Amino acid sequence: MDKVADLNNNSLSAQGDAGDRSVSEGPRGEKPKRVLTRRNIILYGTLIVVALYYLLPLYVMVVTSLKGMPEIRLGNIFSPPVEVTFAPWVKAWSEACTGLNCEGLSRGFWNSVRILVPSVVLSIAIASVNGYALANWRFKGAELFFTILIVGAFIPYQVMIYPIVIMLREIGLYGSLTGLVLVHTVFGMPILTLLFRNYFASVPEELFKAARVDGAGFWAIYFRIMLPMSLPIFVVAIILQVTGIWNDFLFGVIYTKPDLYPMTVQLNNIVNSTQGVKEYNVNMAATILTGLVPLCVYFVSGKLFVRGIAAGAVKG
Amino acid sequence: MAVAKRPFRWHRNLSAKVAAIPMIATAGIVFVGGTAWTVLYSFTSSKLLPKEKFVGLAQYERLWSSNKWLISIENLAIYGALSLVFAMVVGFLLAALLDRKIRFEDTFRTIFLYPFALSFIVTGLAWQWILNPDFGVQNVVRSMGFENFNFDPLYNPDIVIYGVLIAGLWHETGLIMCLMLAGLRGIDEDIWKASRVDGIPVWKTYVFIVIPMMRGIFITALVLIASGIIKVYDLIVAQTGGGPGIASEVPAKYVYDAMFLSQNLGQGFAASTMMLLSVVIVVVPWAYLEFGGKSRRG
Numbered sequence: 200m201d202k203v204a205d206l207n208n209n210s211l212s213a214q215g216d217a218g219d220r221s222v223s224e225g226p227r228g229e230k231p232k233r234v235l236t237r238r239n240i241i242l243y244g245t246l247i248v249v250a251l252y253y254l255l256p257l258y259v260m261v262v263t264s265l266k267g268m269p270e271i272r273l274g275n276i277f278s279p280p281v282e283v284t285f286a287p288w289v290k291a292w293s294e295a296c297t298g299l300n301c302e303g304l305s306r307g308f309w310n311s312v313r314i315l316v317p318s319v320v321l322s323i324a325i326a327s328v329n330g331y332a333l334a335n336w337r338f339k340g341a342e343l344f345f346t347i348l349i350v351g352a353f354i355p356y357q358v359m360i361y362p363i364v365i366m367l368r369e370i371g372l373y374g375s376l377t378g379l380v381l382v383h384t385v386f387g388m389p390i391l392t393l394l395f396r397n398y399f400a401s402v403p404e405e406l407f408k409a410a411r412v413d414g415a416g417f418w419a420i421y422f423r424i425m426l427p428m429s430l431p432i433f434v435v436a437i438i439l440q441v442t443g444i445w446n447d448f449l450f451g452v453i454y455t456k457p458d459l460y461p462m463t464v465q466l467n468n469i470v471n472s473t474q475g476v477k478e479y480n481v482n483m484a485a486t487i488l489t490g491l492v493p494l495c496v497y498f499v500s501g502k503l504f505v506r507g508i509a510a511g512a513v514k515g
Numbered sequence: 516m517a518v519a520k521r522p523f524r525w526h527r528n529l530s531a532k533v534a535a536i537p538m539i540a541t542a543g544i545v546f547v548g549g550t551a552w553t554v555l556y557s558f559t560s561s562k563l564l565p566k567e568k569f570v571g572l573a574q575y576e577r578l579w580s581s582n583k584w585l586i587s588i589e590n591l592a593i594y595g596a597l598s599l600v601f602a603m604v605v606g607f608l609l610a611a612l613l614d615r616k617i618r619f620e621d622t623f624r625t626i627f628l629y630p631f632a633l634s635f636i637v638t639g640l641a642w643q644w645i646l647n648p649d650f651g652v653q654n655v656v657r658s659m660g661f662e663n664f665n666f667d668p669l670y671n672p673d674i675v676i677y678g679v680l681i682a683g684l685w686h687e688t689g690l691i692m693c694l695m696l697a698g699l700r701g702i703d704e705d706i707w708k709a710s711r712v713d714g715i716p717v718w719k720t721y722v723f724i725v726i727p728m729m730r731g732i733f734i735t736a737l738v739l740i741a742s743g744i745i746k747v748y749d750l751i752v753a754q755t756g757g758g759p760g761i762a763s764e765v766p767a768k769y770v771y772d773a774m775f776l777s778q779n780l781g782q783g784f785a786a787s788t789m790m791l792l793s794v795v796i797v798v799v800p801w802a803y804l805e806f807g808g809k810s811r812r813g
Binding site: 246249259353467 | 531537546550553565615627628632634644645745748766783802
């Protein structure tokens with residue numbers, strides 16, 4: 200805290216100097232800049248220290264996963280591996296045990312894929328059409344249900360967990376991947392509908408009216424005009440859903456059975472199992488493997504990811 | 516023309532209504548119906564299966580005399596209050612630093628935000644390993660010569676919730692920073708120029724001009740963090756499993772344990788209704804201020 204207060208004062212004085220100089224010499228051309236001012240050292244120093252702190256866990260995970268167990272027992276978790284081995288990664292992927300099952304994380308990975316793909320497609324299809332209906336084809340009562348939907352996003356999931364268990368059991372989908380896909384679709388709906396509704400509402404109305412004059416109906420306008428125009432928002436929605444659903448733990452553990460557990464649940468079972476000797480290198484390799492999909496999405500998508508979470512943050 | 520249009524419009528609205536059926540079902544059946552069902556059944560003596568045997572407030576009396584629940588509430592209060600304060604302060608400071616027209620801004624932002632892309636399970640397991648007293652930070656510092664150094668938050672019931680807090684902050688501060696940065700970018704350059712002309716120190720400009728202007732962003736961040744805090748579950752499961760003993764239990768875990776592990780549905784319903792109540796207490800004043808206030812002014 201003190202450090203940062205200092206920093207602000209310093210940046211102030213540095214700027215004050217620069218300001219005085221430019222006034223006395225007249226504002227001609229670029230201001231001459233020195234790189235190693237005290238302000239810069241403190242500013243970048245703070246940022247680099249914080250950045251290192253943020254990178255530390257990832258570094259420790261990678262380093263640990265590349266070491267053998269004897270080296271882990273003797274050494275320091277921050278030191279790079281003396282002897283690099285990929286055996287923990289292979290073991291985490293194809294041999295690590297949860298209970299009696301020793302197929303490794305690969306099973307959880309494929310379960311997660313089988314949950315992810317239909318959930319993302321279904322939730323986005325439903326929410327985009329719904330948002331389009333709300334934005335361009337208002338009907339009586341639509342706003343009421345939309346308000347309930349948005350307010351409902353604040354209800355803790357724990358309140359709705361059990362009624363959903365009963366509903367899924369009634370239609371025979373409790374414990375199946377289809378049931379979990381439905382749950383993800385339902386809980387993804389508030390934010391996705393909001394996202395699409397706001398986006399479609401910002402499309403110029405003239406375009407919509409012109410299409411109506413030309414005789415296009417609900418679906419024709421959606422598929423021929425709205426859909427091609429709104430690819431960026433679809434990408435944002437996909438990013439939001441892929442990371443959200445891949446990272447889900449609660450719904451996975453409640454609505455599926457052990458052999459259908461998604462990757463996060465299986466990872467937790469592998470690492471936090473109480474039986475057997477703890478193999479920290481395998482655990483860390485498994486942890487990185489589970490985090491790899493959202494990390495790739497994050498690093499590839501860049502600014503769109505930020506846009507997605509900003510959209511998620513801005514309500515109404 | 517208006518006459519010719521009418522049947523057309525009815526037909527189109529039908530499509531819109533069909534398209535809205537999933538929303539109506541979700542809002543009506545799952546959100547309203549499910550919530551009402553849970554609240555109603557929290558007044559029953561349901562055990563393994565839900566039963567319509569009403570026992571008044573008995574489940575709530577049991578809940579509030581349960582040690583595990585009281586610890587859960589206390590943990591949530593500590594974790595919630597501290598993560599609100601730290602996430603806001605650190606998030607804002609980082610955003611302010613990044614807003615000082617620096618180089619490599621994108622790199623720094625990418626680094627600060629990447630933990631948010633990871634799941635709470637991954638976050639919890641990573642920090643469980645770093646905070647492991649035999650191999651992690653404690654061991655490293657001891658091997659540097661400080662033999663008496665003690666830092667084992669995950670194995671000490673008194674401070675375990677702070678160990679969880681470290682991981683939680685690592686996960687979410689980047690998000691708050693991004694929000695704050697967007698808020699800072701929304702401030703007119705002229706404000707900065709005016710304050711510089713008037714000779715107002717930078718920190719004063721932040722505290723007295725910029726922060727009050729960012730009221731909306733701060734409220735959004737507050738609501739975002741608060742609604743995340745109440746949901747804290749995966750992080751605890753991965754990092755501590757509620758332990759040591761029951762020292763790091765949280766309400767969301769209490770609900771799950773009661774419903775699916777100890778076949779005590781009534782307790783689960785009562786506890787989840789209490790969670791709902793706490794959200795209502797936070798969200799209703801906010802919604803009133805944000806939307807009720809605006810319409811009165813406008």
